[in-house]
Amino acid sequence: SQKIEQNSEALNIQEGKTATLTCNYTNYSPAYLQWYRQDPGRGPVFLLLIRENEKEKRKERLKVTFDTTLKQSLFHITASQPADSATYLCALAVYSGAGSYQLTFGKGTKLSVIP
């Protein structure tokens, strides 16, 4: 059966350290993968996208890797700050026909950055 697993429900790290979040999937062939941030009481907000033929993408303090052999994406936040505390969701995009792509989301990892 198809599964998306994010490594842990919660992750606590010290301010200034690098946070690494994992997204593993089985029985999917995603065209691309996206990462979203969700704050309490708010909707998810898009952060980064990485295509199946890309190994790494960066945006400021964020870095995403995508290994289609391992079926895994890693999401890194360097020099983490308390303001980075949130739930982070990975989403796999699968082609659903007529030029459209459906996203299937993992359950998320709640990151807490401790001052």
Next chain:
Amino acid sequence: DARVTQTPRHKVTEMGQEVTMRCQPILGHNTVFWYRQTMMQGLELLAYFRNRAPLDDSGMPKDRFSAEMPDATLATLKIQPSEPRDSAVYFCASGLVGENQPQHFGDGTRLSIL
């Protein structure tokens, strides 16, 4: 910044009542998605529209849920009759058709069915 607007933000009602949730997508976006989020299941796709036409509603319980887009500025999700197991946060998202497009989410409707 353009935003997806959802109303109401919170809804508490009794079992058996009709519930209507509304979404105003970002102007110019031609796809609209409805999701449901619970602690147990996470974020699940219920239905989506492209250019106001329903493309897939296989994630929705058809006997009680219905989704429509009466015009380009309004999408609705209705539950009739509602049941306690429908309690969840319902999100609407909009985007553009095509590869590599992000989805832009509203802040959801938190629904409690008593």
